[in-house]
Amino acid sequence: MVIHPSTVRCDSFTLESGATLTPVEVAYQTYGVLNGARSNAILILHAFSGDAHAAGISQETGKPGWWDNMIGPGKAFDTDLYYVICTNVLGGCRGTTGPSSPDPATGKPYAMSFPVITIRDMVRLQKRVTDSLGIERLLAAAGGSMGGMQALEWAVSFPQGVAAAIPIATTARHTAQQIAFNEVGRQAVLADPDWNNGDYYGGTPPARGLAVARMVGHITYMSDESMREKFGRKLRSREKKGYDFSGDFEVENYLRYRGSEFVNRFDANSYLYITKAMDLFDLSNGSLSLASIFEKVTARFLVISFTSDWLYPSYQSQEIVRALRGRNCDVAYCELPSNHGHDAFLVDVAEQSDLVRGFLASTFSRETR
């Protein structure tokens, strides 16, 4: 499959907070071919630590995209039928403008002078990209976790701009527990002396703090069962316990590896800004009920949750589904069995693929009827 990486530049972009970024660049990739009617475009929305490389093998790194098992010829998001787009989110560090990008006013990275961004800002910027590609109406906006928040926001912010939304393993707003885990991650970054009030570019990044933040994150992405299956109490390359703190258990080794690996590809300030955007996200705008938010929504919905996902438990998806039913919106919902916890939407894709494939096919036939 051919990957088309590209960048869109917006001279000026005003955020929900009122701040303006001049300019903003957005990195994106596309797969498949846009049809003549421009009616087969699907926007894939990445989760917290993802990027625009959703599918195919990167020429640069040799690695497959983060949802390569879902996107490609004959796969759920079938690139023989659909034109698939994935952008790196605003505030990210993988080609789209974020805190590590140079501030044109100073020539130095924004760092903590970067304005606070929201999920709605990310979505409005994505709309700029799809507009620039000449796409008035997406066939679908789809994503898991933070990607699911964006899919919901697409349906609400652009009722005519998207025919279907596929929010997976997500929520309409973070609970105290979800905010709490994010805050632990942020505090780990802030507590690292190398963070230096965000001004570490060109120096030593807060690698230890960011690695700890990622370790906490990984625990929340797995489940008790999947951790037991994967690690149990297995000891790491030694016969007996070491009676020291070098790491006896396989699970310790794994978390350390995932933490240090993350530091090489992610910016600590982006971690702060993007987790904050997730915590601020509230589809219901605080006081209003969810159902009233869906008043103008015309999109169909496919909502998916997973049995063992305790970070974004099924009741949060069901809350969205109930609100949509209250407005008599067209919504399909299924809780899929999995023991992979929140990671299920990335790894347990067989049944998820069947749902997405059928849902997209019927949406496409309605749109082109």
Next chain:
Amino acid sequence: MSATHEPRRGPFVRELLGRSDYAIIGDIVEPGTRVLDLGCGEGELLQWLAENKNVDARGIEIVAAKVRGAISRGVSAYQGDIEDGLEDYPDQAFDYIILSQTLQETRRPLKVLREMLRVGRRAIVAFPNFGHWSVRASMLLSGGAPRNKLFPHDWYDSPNIHFLTVHDFESLALKEGLTIEKRYFLAGHRRVAMFPNLTAEVAVFLVRR
């Protein structure tokens, strides 16, 4: 074309998706309407209605594997219990609410029926007739809970918990002030008219408030 065009004239009803009651339901539903099927299984009927009658087809199904099947075939189904799954819907959200061979399995059939007629303008209710002569004969002769083609389960593992007859349903409709717009009585693939409470294996009613 559909196999359901003339179930009203001849004595025989053709099958739709292997079922005569589906053929009747397929005939009742007007094109271009909004339909909610309670206990939609893998969505075969809804898919047929969407493709052949251009209806806006939705379903509720409690068995997760069946919901997956329904969504995979493009039907907007969601996993839920029909006993309380209707409460979120606004009044008169659908033209038809279908309940096929499930009323006798619900815990609170009257509540379900009332909710159906709150959420839908019309209800299509199909159920096996407990008054059929073979059921009566089975009980009379064996002295045990009836077991036959219509009710094949042992009493202890039957999903049916509220048995009803054609007569029972008509009495309830009268008591609830419902209008029965259409009634169909089936024995195998035959429509029956005489003594339906005795001769009908399956009854299909179209009712409204």
